[in-house]
Amino acid sequence: xxxxxxxxxxxxxxxxxxxxxxxxxxxxxxxxxxxxxxxxxxxxxxxxxxxxxxxxxxxxxxxxxxxxxxxxxxxxxxxxxxxxxxxxxxxxxxxxxxxxxxxxxxxxxxxxxxxxxxxxxxxxxxxxxxxxxxxxxxxxxxxxxxxxxxxxxxxxxxxxxxxxxxxxxxxxxxxxxxxxxxxxxxxxxxxxxxxxxxxxxxxxxxxxxxxxxxxxxxxxxxxxxxxxxxxxxxxxxxxxxxxxxxxxxxxxxxxxxxxxxxxxxxxxxxxxxxxxxxx
Numbered sequence: 014x015x016x017x018x019x020x021x022x023x024x025x026x027x028x029x030x031x032x033x034x035x036x037x038x039x040x041x042x043x044x045x046x047x048x049x050x051x052x053x054x055x056x057x058x059x060x061x062x063x064x065x066x067x068x069x070x071x072x073x074x075x076x077x078x079x080x081x082x083x084x085x086x087x088x089x090x091x092x093x094x095x096x097x098x099x100x101x102x103x104x105x106x107x108x109x110x111x112x113x114x115x116x117x118x119x120x121x122x123x124x125x126x127x128x129x130x131x132x133x134x135x136x137x138x139x140x141x142x143x144x145x146x147x148x149x150x151x152x153x154x155x156x157x158x159x160x161x162x163x164x165x166x167x168x169x170x171x172x173x174x175x176x177x178x179x180x181x182x183x184x185x186x187x188x189x190x191x192x193x194x195x196x197x198x199x200x201x202x203x204x205x206x207x208x209x210x211x212x213x214x215x216x217x218x219x220x221x222x223x224x225x226x227x228x229x230x231x232x233x234x235x236x237x238x239x240x241x242x243x244x245x246x247x248x249x250x251x252x253x254x255x256x257x258x259x260x261x262x263x264x265x266x267x268x269x270x271x272x273x274x275x276x277x278x279x280x281x282x283x284x285x286x287x288x289x290x291x292x
Contacts, residue, residue: 030189030243052077055132059083059113059167060139062093065186065242069136074101081107081130083122083139083167113139113163114149123170133178135171137164137185137221144210146203154202156210160217161201165224172232181235185225189241191218 028034056073060066061082070080074097084090087110094108107130111122126132140160147155153162168183175181194215200206203213222239229237 030241035243050077053079054134055079055081055130056134056136057081057083057132057171058136058138062086062090066136066138067093067097069138070106071097071101074098074103074106077103079105079107081109081126081132083109083111083113085110085112085139113167114141114153114155114158115151116158116162116166117151119163119166120170123167123174127171127174131178132171132174133180134182134184135168135175137168137183139163140186140214140217142210142214146208154204154213156213156217157201157203160214161220161224164221168224168228172228172235175235176232183225183228183235183237185221185237185239187221187225187239187241188215188218190215191222194219196220196223 029038051073056070056078058066058070058073058080061070061080062084066082070082070093074080080097080103082090082094084093087108090108090110094106098104098106109122109126112118141156143155149155149158151158164185168185175183190211192215194212196219197216225237225239228235
């Protein structure tokens with residue numbers, strides 16, 4: 014079954030996740046959806062110091078939004094913040110150093126954040142793919158701690174903050190790689206079988222999508238979305254994918270387009286339901 018799932022996923026990826034897939038899908042995009050300015054709206058981007066997160070933060074900054082970068086590495090994060098300010102001309106770029114694999118640190122961060130800031134949009138972008146089983150100081154498997162538990166704790170803690178604002182949204186950057194995994198809740202710490210970092214990552218991404226569906230049902234005032242950005246930021250796929258175009262036309266579309274997205278929360282952008290735990 015895993016071999017079949019992997020083959021189907023790879024075939025789908027070649028067709029949809031590469032530059033040619035973007036060019037085909039872009040025929041249905043509406044460019045004016047991104048011709049917006051967002052002064053007065055606050056966006057939190059985890060993992061905003063590089064790659065997808067940095068590009069997203071920059072696009073938001075260019076449009077006048079307040080950006081909160083949540084990063085782990087202070088030196089890299091400060092460099093990214095300075096670059097975004099210089100290139101966008103937007104001074105409202107704030108930096109928060111948080112280890113998203115540490116639940117206690119996340120809770121403490123949110124308690125401080127909500128005393129000083131408002132938030133309209135949370136973008137769960139940060140993640141990791143550790144190929145050898147590692148444990149955090151709390152004894153949690155590192156991929157699960159960062160990709161699933163960290164996202165859960167941060168999002169849950171920020172829901173009361175988001176619900177106070179107009180048109181709140183949560184966008185989680187998942188991965189089409191989840192298609193090779195069915196949801197499994199029996200071995201969250203990856204202790205019972207041989208460790209495969211790629212498959213653990215795929216399982217984490219499946220978990221993120223299921224969580225998104227549950228949040229959407231429980232908190233209808235917030236629009237929850239998941240997205241897959243295409244094959245980005247790995248050596249071979251990055252040569253076949255125009256990252257900035259994808260970000261402008263999909264991730265940023267979900268975060269920035271004026272008015273609430275037409276699709277209800279808890280569905281994918283093609284209108285189909287987010288995968289249920291049984292699939």
